[in-house]
Amino acid sequence: MKIPLSKIAHGRSGDKGDMSNIGIIAYDERHYPILVREVTAGRVKQYYGEMFDGKVERYELPNLGALNFLCYGALGGGGTLSLRIDAQGKTLAAGLLGMEIDVDESELSR
Amino acid sequence: MIRIANGQGFWGDWLEAPVRLVEDGRIDYLILDYLAEVTMSIVQKQKQADPKLGYARDFPPLIGRIAARMKERGVKVIANAGGVNPLACADEVRRLAPQLKVAVVLGDDVFDRIGDFQARGIELRNLDTNEPLREVAGEITSANAYIGAFPLAEALATGADVVIAGRSTDTALALAPMIHAFGWKSDDYDKMAAGTIAGHIVECGAQCTGGNCIADWKTIPDFANIGYPIIEAHEDGSFVITKHGGTGGRVSIDTVKEQLLYELGDPKRYIGPDCIADFTTVRLRDDGPNRVHVSGIRGAAPTEFLKVSISYLYGFKATGTLVYSWPEALEKAKAADSIVRMRLKALGLQFEEICTEYFGANACHGPAAPPIPHPAEIMLRIGVRDKNKKSVDRFTRELIPLVLNGPPTATGYGDGRPAVREVVAYWPALIPRGEITTRVEVAQ
Structure with missing residues (x-):
């Protein structure tokens, strides 16, 4: 079945120059493998489409049940150069939590 | 055990937070993070207009406000409030709080040395684009090296009540009192990393105590009286993140995890002046209401370089x-x-x-x-x-x-x-x- 990522995860995002980092964290660490399977760098890049000029890299933090995405060229120039309202990428984690993921019901009850 | 509280996540953060941290319970050190990258160019301009300015102007009046309590309770303050004029900042602090001993850390400001660096072949290539700095050489408005925790610890060792730095890293403000109190050595990289990650968790103030928290935000109590973070640091490198009793907000595994992920790059290589910290070694444990225990942190030797932050008119x-x-x-x-x-x-x-x-x-x-x-x-x-x-x-x-x-x-x-x-x-x-x-x- 399809559920929004926000059902099983929370997160926080911020900036490093023109790169935004998006941290996505499983509420229940037993759901971390679902994040690893469903929330790939490619899907994040596709989800934000034209907003991201560059690549997306993913890093794993199994100790926190969390993934960290580095999104290059994601902030319209970044820092003081950017003309965007969210020049620091503060809202990008909340936005990504709206992405739909595929899960089996049994994975959630486990 | 020592208690290190952060009362300011950036210049412009809640003015009441540091006052409440000193008033509402026991702390040993109050750290205040004032500097963002753009801040340095703003204070540089202020100094050019008036040689007595060029620092975080909120800071001296704050110290004036809390000086009596600091003295009474033995609270020491460490702040990167000095901007590009830490000595002028110290003069103003001493004017408003004459009973306090003030130490200043100097040496981060390299604004006047850029030409000399370039003449000696230090190109200061852009970390992101790899372009050499000479492309923008005529329009530089500030240049500061990010200094680590040891100069701040040295300042604490003078017995100062207030330590003022220019561009120290945010995390060094938290690591410095641990080095000072526990006698940690610079090659004990696991402890350097523990203090650095403790600093990372608290450096944005209330962002680890319920502020800007996505997890169950509607159930977070009493934002109006949110408590700012306190590190209870132990000699072995473990620590607890907490806040004063009776304050609003929340400290939980969720709130701490969100801040751990904030502005994070490669989690295995969090590079700072004192070590490279490994965020994949952090272990969190619930330690009761509004208490999260942090342990297991590993680190490695820092690089041979320091980061320099240069601002220029674009x-x-x-x-x-x-x-x-x-x-x-x-x-x-x-x-x-x-x-x-x-x-x-x-x-x-x-x-x-x-x-x-x-x-x-x-x-x-x-x-x-x-x-x-x-x-x-x-x-x-x-x-x-x-x-x-x-x-x-x-x-x-x-x-x-x-x-x-x-x-x-x-x-x-x-x-x-x-x-x-x-x-x-x-x-x-x-x-x-x-x-x-x-x-x-x-x-x-």
């Missing part, structure tokens, strides 16, 4: 807004954007960038935003950036006329035409460690 920008009401609010805003672009083109104006956003539709999340079929109103926001100030200034004249000569129901122009703002950009680079020598002065 150009100009302006952003303006108009509001269109229902019906067809988004269609009207899009038509207005296209009219503005046609008029700019007819004037022969070129911009490095033009950016249009539709507030209420998709300004924050772009294509990921859920569609809204009939928005009640949409705010059109158009921004331009260019090196040529005249072009940017001409753009600021092109929005308000649309109220009379464009699509219907435009409003929200009451603040007049947008202001042209100077863009000061940031140039991150590396410098060999040996180039930076710090020293501590106890202000007399």
